Structure formats: structure tokens, C-alpha cells
Amino acid sequence: MDDFVFHNTTKIIFGRGAETRVGEEAKAFASKVLIHYGGGSAKKSGLFDRVAASLKAAGVSYVELGGVAPNPRLSLVRQGIELCRKEKVGLVLAIGGGSAIDSSKAIALGVPYSGDVWDFFTGAAVPTEALPIGTVLTIPAAGSEASTGCVITKEEGLFKRAVNSELIYPRFSALNPELAFTLPKEQVANGAADIMSHLFERYFTNSRPVELTDRLIEATLRTVIDAAPRVLATPGDYDAWAELMWAGTIAHNNLLNTGRVGDWGSHDIEHELSASYDIAHGAGLAVVFPAWMKYVYKHDVPRFAQIAGRVWGVDNAYMDQERAALAGIERLEGFWQHLGLKVRLSGLGIGAERIPEMADKLTNKGTSTVGNFIKVGRKEAEAIYRLAL
Amino acid sequence: MDDFVFHNTTKIIFGRGAETRVGEEAKAFASKVLIHYGGGSAKKSGLFDRVAASLKAAGVSYVELGGVAPNPRLSLVRQGIELCRKEKVGLVLAIGGGSAIDSSKAIALGVPYSGDVWDFFTGAAVPTEALPIGTVLTIPAAGSEASTGCVITKEEGLFKRAVNSELIYPRFSALNPELAFTLPKEQVANGAADIMSHLFERYFTNSRPVELTDRLIEATLRTVIDAAPRVLATPGDYDAWAELMWAGTIAHNNLLNTGRVGDWGSHDIEHELSASYDIAHGAGLAVVFPAWMKYVYKHDVPRFAQIAGRVWGVDNAYMDQERAALAGIERLEGFWQHLGLKVRLSGLGIGAERIPEMADKLTNKGTSTVGNFIKVGRKEAEAIYRLAL
Structure with a gap:
């Protein structure tokens, strides 16, 4: 820690x-x-x-x-x-x-x-x-x-x-x-993606060991995964909204990154997207995070396998760790799609045209990097944007 | 909530x-x-x-x-x-x-x-x-x-x-x-029991629903269950101590009782014990909590089955809920015994002699109650002390 x-x-x-x-x-x-x-x-x-x-x-x-x-x-x-x-x-x-x-x-x-x-x-x-x-x-x-x-x-x-x-x-x-009862469904889904992204940014860390905060993040993720579909199905469900609202605060109030350095590369990568296309932040994160995960998971397969098992219920104890890691990413995509989110840029009507420009702005023309889990420079940023197409 | x-x-x-x-x-x-x-x-x-x-x-x-x-x-x-x-x-x-x-x-x-x-x-x-x-x-x-x-x-x-x-x-x-590296083993074990008791006091609630805080408490309990045996085995294990120390703070800083009313009857029941016999608070809790749980579990069998499953790994999905609930209490006793704690008053050299007196003091001679999950009056207090013998 x-x-x-x-x-x-x-x-x-x-x-x-x-x-x-x-x-x-x-x-x-x-x-x-x-x-x-x-x-x-x-x-x-x-x-x-x-x-x-x-x-x-x-x-x-x-x-x-x-x-x-x-x-x-x-x-x-x-x-x-x-x-x-x-x-x-x-x-x-x-x-x-x-x-x-x-x-x-x-x-x-x-x-x-x-x-x-x-x-x-x-x-x-x-x-x-x-x-x-x-x-x-x-x-x-x-x-x-x-x-x-x-x-x-x-x-x-x-x-x-x-x-x-x-x-x-x-x-x-x-x-x-x-x-929150009267929020449009799209905004609810974007919000859930935003909350989950705050938890992912904290989860994917090189700090070791971080057992308590790992488990607290997993607990909060599971709560969001339970509550978000319920509020979409029943917008007046106070109990489910209460869980989601308090989880959204806990996800980002700095408690869950005590003793660990978070990543935050995906947030920066998304900021270029929503600045360029004026899409909602949560909608952008739903596209960026799966792509980022696919690009970086080999950096720490056991951590991706751990979240797959503990949060998504992937039976990873006896499974090849890499297969478990990838299954977790797929379940995330499926969950976000179930909420009505697009998990590809094409779904948002965005093509490859501005990728070089966004990668340039993100990294000050290749002179700086974002993220901590892995350092994302110009080349990596382009690759992640392309994985998201 | x-x-x-x-x-x-x-x-x-x-x-x-x-x-x-x-x-x-x-x-x-x-x-x-x-x-x-x-x-x-x-x-x-x-x-x-x-x-x-x-x-x-x-x-x-x-x-x-x-x-x-x-x-x-x-x-x-x-x-x-x-x-x-x-x-x-x-x-x-x-x-x-x-x-x-x-x-x-x-x-x-x-x-x-x-x-x-x-x-x-x-x-x-x-x-x-x-x-x-x-x-x-x-x-x-x-x-x-x-x-x-x-x-x-x-x-x-x-x-x-x-x-x-x-x-x-x-x-x-x-x-x-x-x-904490130089703490005597007994004090370490007492401390772990104290931390876990703070989590139990919050967990056993009649407030509904409390999904996020349930899961955060379970996450903290699992961390203590992992870390406590490690620091007992290796007193200089900084990483394990860090998890246990931060878990001890989180367990009691009021975050984990947001949106719910805790019980706290066992703390009051224990206070009479440690006031009467000058035993350590954690040592007293290790005796009181299993007895309290056995006395009250029928009040909410699903909640006891839930903690048995999520924290102790009791495979309760297809099991009779009451059997799962009791298995969870047994695993708690086993875990505390493994830490070197006594889970019966007899192990502390304490007999039945002062039970009526303690039950009297606890409840102002039967005119008041302690606890919220169930109200513990004089009769209930005597029964719990006797279950702990």
C-alpha cells in the first residue's frame, strides 16, 4: 500500500x-x-x-x-x-x-x-x-x-x-x-458508465498490494451493476436510485484510491473525444474503456482475471487467466450494451478521420503521455482510438 | 436506505x-x-x-x-x-x-x-x-x-x-x-475481533435495503480475515499490517453505517463483561458475538445466510438458509479460535456467578434494553451470557 x-x-x-x-x-x-x-x-x-x-x-x-x-x-x-x-x-x-x-x-x-x-x-x-x-x-x-x-x-x-x-x-x-427519477434513460446509462469508469480508473494500478481498496471497489462496482438496470426499468425506484447515487459519490470521493495510484488515461483519452465531438462524457467512456482494456490487459493479466472473477462472476479459478481476463472485458461490453450504451465509435457515428488530431492534442504532438497503469503516448493513443472504431 | x-x-x-x-x-x-x-x-x-x-x-x-x-x-x-x-x-x-x-x-x-x-x-x-x-x-x-x-x-x-x-x-x-509490528499476539487477535465486531454491529440491521454498505462491510471483513492471520504469522509484514490498520479505521469511521441503523447490543453486553472482569474489549467481543448471533439469527435468517455465503464462502445458493446461517457462525468461531481467541467465557476463566448482576446493570434492572436488531432486555441478556458460557 x-x-x-x-x-x-x-x-x-x-x-x-x-x-x-x-x-x-x-x-x-x-x-x-x-x-x-x-x-x-x-x-x-x-x-x-x-x-x-x-x-x-x-x-x-x-x-x-x-x-x-x-x-x-x-x-x-x-x-x-x-x-x-x-x-x-x-x-x-x-x-x-x-x-x-x-x-x-x-x-x-x-x-x-x-x-x-x-x-x-x-x-x-x-x-x-x-x-x-x-x-x-x-x-x-x-x-x-x-x-x-x-x-x-x-x-x-x-x-x-x-x-x-x-x-x-x-x-x-x-x-x-x-x-433523479425524471432523468432521460440515455443520461442514466451514461451516468452508470461514468461511475463505473471512476472505479476502473482506480482499480487498474501498479501499486501493490491493495487488497482492501480492491475489495471496496469491487463491492461498489457490483452495487452499480445491480442498481443501474433497476432504475432504467423502474425510474421511480427510490431504493435502487439511493444505491446508485451513494455509489456514485463513493466511487469518486478519493476513499477508493487511498494507498494506490490510479490510471486516468481513459479519462484523458475520452476528454479529447467529447471535446472534439461534444458527446456526453459517459457515452465516450463506454467506448474508450473497453478499447483501453483490450490494449493494456497483458500488462497485468492476473488483475484483469481478478476483476473478471470477483465482479463479473467469470469462473476463473480453474481457467486460463488470459481467457478469464478477456471474458471480463466482454461481460463489461455486454452489460453496457444492455444499458443501451454504444461501445464502439461507429455506434456514435464517429469515424477514424480525427484520430490523428485527437492523439496529437492528447499527447501534445507526441511529447507527453497520459495514464499510469501503462503510459499512453501518441502511438498508443492512436491504437486505442482505432480499437474503439 | x-x-x-x-x-x-x-x-x-x-x-x-x-x-x-x-x-x-x-x-x-x-x-x-x-x-x-x-x-x-x-x-x-x-x-x-x-x-x-x-x-x-x-x-x-x-x-x-x-x-x-x-x-x-x-x-x-x-x-x-x-x-x-x-x-x-x-x-x-x-x-x-x-x-x-x-x-x-x-x-x-x-x-x-x-x-x-x-x-x-x-x-x-x-x-x-x-x-x-x-x-x-x-x-x-x-x-x-x-x-x-x-x-x-x-x-x-x-x-x-x-x-x-x-x-x-x-x-x-x-x-x-x-x-504495530511489536504488538503481543494476544493484542493483535483481540484487535482483529474488535474490528470485525464493528463491522458486525453495522451489518446486522433492520434497515432495508442497504446493498452498497452490505457489500462494503463484506469487503472489509474479507480483508481482515485475510490480513489478521498474516500479521500473526509474520509480525513484520508491513503490507498485511497496512491492510489491517486501514480496515480498522474504515470499519468504524461511520461510512459503513450510512443509510442504516446498526445494532450495538453486543458492544453493550461486552462492556459489562470487561467492566466486571477487566478483560480486553476484543477478547470479550470474541465471546459475546457468537452467543449473540446464535440467539438472534432467527430474526433474519436470510441476512445471516448472506454473510455466510459472501464472507465465509458457505455455499448457500442451494442450501437450506438456516443451515447456511449457522455454518457462517461456526466459521466465525473457527476463525477466531485460529487467531488464538477464546470464544467461550469458560476459556476466559469466567463462570455464571455474575450473570444476573451483569444483566441487571446492562438493562438498569430490566427497565431498559440494548441493541436495535432485536431489543435485548434483562431476560435476553441473561440468555446470551449463558449461551456464551
Whole structure:
């Protein structure tokens, strides 16, 4: 087990009506907040009004900024930063999924910073300060509600980049599984793929040994594999949504990578895809991960055989390990297809045309690599994109 | 899944040399600390000196109070409170296992309280304030290094009572698996029983459904079952100790009871035992839990069959569920015996003489109950103690 520091300070408020408790939580940090959200659904559903009423009851005033889109854009982040400065906002409160939360995190980083917020995403600057953040989660997927991560897309040049900092752990997150009941099926499936991908990124590690976190990841994967088809079949199944929503948080709150170095190459490989084609992150991961797995499994066949056995029930004790490893990847593909996901680029209507360009951007024209399990350079990236065709 | 709030703020510093980093951590809270510890081993081993040097390097001064015994005593807590007040201590830093940490927590609660600290343990008062606490863990067992719990024994009348409060989550805990290398085998086995008991207390719940936390608990149990025999066989096995130490924290940091109400009857039943006979808590649990399980399993045979199958590998898919449930309890007994633990009171040299008295104290002469999975009153308590003979 590698040495580690774990200090996740996010307060989770879980259950029916959790969103009506954010006023009391926000009050501890600010007298004025920015409510930041996506399309009109938060308003139409009455969720926005419940959150606003909760703030009002706690004596907290607010300004609002909607319009966050999937693959959230830098331009809206800049608007949010200006608005917060002008209005002297003390906390950014996201309503939505990963996009609204990540946009909020970027705003929170930008407000106290005198330079350009994009500096944090290029690595030109390291955050030292941020406004506090709160969230009302509506989509179990990104795990941003209790994570250190934030991913933003810069429209000029289609750059999608991430920043990680303990400063942007939300101070509180309200998780009400009922808020996910009305999600479109496609978004539910994308979310499940995203959650599972966060677990895979942590699972495929060169750190040894990591028995406890292996088993905790496997436990969380099995829960998602059980719950996701149930919520697709019965969108009002509170119990199944509760499992999926809490699993989505646990998958990404840094507990499951304690003592191990995760991979994260597939996330970077996918970011080029969704930046280039504006597809949903989860949909892109469902295409990238099987291809990545087929490219890398020989690096550690026993680990792939282990997950095949423990998570997918492949009877690998007496089987050739390589056959078991490959059977596990096939079961993953079958499971994602069963959820309605495409596991090939062709299914998303994407061809080979931009592969060289994506591989170039991913690796700064072959001068850098992504991932840790194996280092993915330009050549490897091209091969993985082609395996995904 | 039940509604819940989860907000564990303890910072975990894990790995070799973790104890040398407590000065930097303590500095954020206080310029003077109380180092609180047990017998002479912390001094003899050089651990105390490394901690003291770390404080000194960070410009933090200290006073010290040793002498914490297993089943830590109220009288020493009172001494610690007086010392902290007199010396204007700002943080209590425990070196040791659950006893040193719980004694430190009680001191931290008592210092800012004008009444008698025992009030918090009788329920006569509820904590509203506490000094910050830090820990250097030497025994994976109690999980107190990241928990809200604290158990103290009042010598007059031999009352052993617990208090729970988020105020006593340690602000930081240094976990260096190497510090456990020199533990006596008996203490290692007791510690494993304590960790597993924390997991059982959470597992046996009437809350439904709790799929994710069921699986996370099972994952942690399997890790302990794998690691404990390894550290007993090879006391210098860092990797196995790392798994056991981190599992001990996860078992009790409140994550695994999110969305569910645990039982905790066996802990109360054991507290009467260890208060009456001054045996180690883990040793007492190894006797109480099998007896409790045999008394209660009919309340939820499928749950006992589930743990038998998933944790103990009992092939329960095609087996009579009750037979599987009982086989799981037998495998637990066998595993604990393999660790060198006694699973009957007779093995500890304890007879039936004080059973009526313990059952009386446990239930306030039959006027109250303990536990949630089933309510244990006077009659049930006597039956469980007798099953343990």
C-alpha cells in the first residue's frame, strides 16, 4: 500500500427533501450565494424554488446564473466569476450534475484569483484559494459532489482540461435520490458508465498490494451493476436510485484510491473525444474503456482475471487467466450494451478521420503521455482510438 | 436506505514515518498540547521522542500524561482535564490504541465543560464543545482514530459507558503500520475481533435495503480475515499490517453505517463483561458475538445466510438458509479460535456467578434494553451470557 493522506471534508446530506436543508448549510459560509444551474428543468420541476425558499428561510440572499451545458464551457465560467465579484457572492451553490458542479468549482477558483482562471487548467498556476461550494445533486454520475476534480472545456481550440484541488471539495452536498427519477434513460446509462469508469480508473494500478481498496471497489462496482438496470426499468425506484447515487459519490470521493495510484488515461483519452465531438462524457467512456482494456490487459493479466472473477462472476479459478481476463472485458461490453450504451465509435457515428488530431492534442504532438497503469503516448493513443472504431 | 448525514472530517496521514508529521498538523490548532499515552512502550520504543521532536520542530510545546490502562479510567481522565486547564493546553494528542485515544477524547470533552465530565457518559449532559484531538495510532482495533465514539470506565461501581459526538472526531490521525509490528499476539487477535465486531454491529440491521454498505462491510471483513492471520504469522509484514490498520479505521469511521441503523447490543453486553472482569474489549467481543448471533439469527435468517455465503464462502445458493446461517457462525468461531481467541467465557476463566448482576446493570434492572436488531432486555441478556458460557 502506498503512503497517503486522506481528508475529505464534504458533508453529505442524504435522503428525501435533502435540498430543502441547504439554506441552513449555506448560512454557515455566506450571506449571499450564486445559484448555478443548467437548462430549464431545475426551474420547471420546482427544484430551484425549493432551494431558493430554503436559502430565504435561512436569511441567505442569492443571484442566479443558468445555462450550464454538458462539457461545461469556460465562457460561462468567466461570466460567473464576474457576477460573483460584482455581487459579492460568498458561496457558489450548484444545482445539477457534474457539469453544473464543475462549472461552479471553476467559478469558485476564479473569483479570488487575479489572473485568468484557465491558468489552473493549463498548469500555469496552482490554486491557493477558492470560494466555498455547495451542491444539490440531480444526476448520479460525475461524483463531483464530493471530489477534488473539475473539468472545463475551452471553446477556442476545443481544449477540455481538468484541475484537482482539495480547495474545491464541496463544503456540503445534498443528495436526494428522488431528484433523479425524471432523468432521460440515455443520461442514466451514461451516468452508470461514468461511475463505473471512476472505479476502473482506480482499480487498474501498479501499486501493490491493495487488497482492501480492491475489495471496496469491487463491492461498489457490483452495487452499480445491480442498481443501474433497476432504475432504467423502474425510474421511480427510490431504493435502487439511493444505491446508485451513494455509489456514485463513493466511487469518486478519493476513499477508493487511498494507498494506490490510479490510471486516468481513459479519462484523458475520452476528454479529447467529447471535446472534439461534444458527446456526453459517459457515452465516450463506454467506448474508450473497453478499447483501453483490450490494449493494456497483458500488462497485468492476473488483475484483469481478478476483476473478471470477483465482479463479473467469470469462473476463473480453474481457467486460463488470459481467457478469464478477456471474458471480463466482454461481460463489461455486454452489460453496457444492455444499458443501451454504444461501445464502439461507429455506434456514435464517429469515424477514424480525427484520430490523428485527437492523439496529437492528447499527447501534445507526441511529447507527453497520459495514464499510469501503462503510459499512453501518441502511438498508443492512436491504437486505442482505432480499437474503439 | 435510511436518510443520513455523513461528515467525517478526520485527516488521515498514512504510511511509514506518519508520526513525524504530527507537529505540522498540531500547529494549526494549538501552541501547546497534552501528549497522552499508556504504559512505557511508547517511551522505550522511541515513538514518544519522535512525536515530541516533531512537535518541537513545529514550535509546539507539550506536557505529558502517561498511564492509560486498557478499559481507560475516569480518574485519569479527571487528572488530564485538570492538567490541561492548568497548562492551558489547546489540543490533546493521543499515542496508542483505543484506550489512549478514548481517554484523550474524554479529556477533550471535559476541559471546556464546567460540570462533571461523567455527565456526558450518563446522558445527563450533551457535549457542545471539545478541545481538538490528534492521534498517533499504535494498535489497529478500536477505530477510535476516526470515530465519534469514546468509552470510559468509572471505577466506583465498575460502570463502562460510551459517548458519541462529532465534536470528538480527531482532527488528524497518523497511521504508521510499522508501529504495530511489536504488538503481543494476544493484542493483535483481540484487535482483529474488535474490528470485525464493528463491522458486525453495522451489518446486522433492520434497515432495508442497504446493498452498497452490505457489500462494503463484506469487503472489509474479507480483508481482515485475510490480513489478521498474516500479521500473526509474520509480525513484520508491513503490507498485511497496512491492510489491517486501514480496515480498522474504515470499519468504524461511520461510512459503513450510512443509510442504516446498526445494532450495538453486543458492544453493550461486552462492556459489562470487561467492566466486571477487566478483560480486553476484543477478547470479550470474541465471546459475546457468537452467543449473540446464535440467539438472534432467527430474526433474519436470510441476512445471516448472506454473510455466510459472501464472507465465509458457505455455499448457500442451494442450501437450506438456516443451515447456511449457522455454518457462517461456526466459521466465525473457527476463525477466531485460529487467531488464538477464546470464544467461550469458560476459556476466559469466567463462570455464571455474575450473570444476573451483569444483566441487571446492562438493562438498569430490566427497565431498559440494548441493541436495535432485536431489543435485548434483562431476560435476553441473561440468555446470551449463558449461551456464551
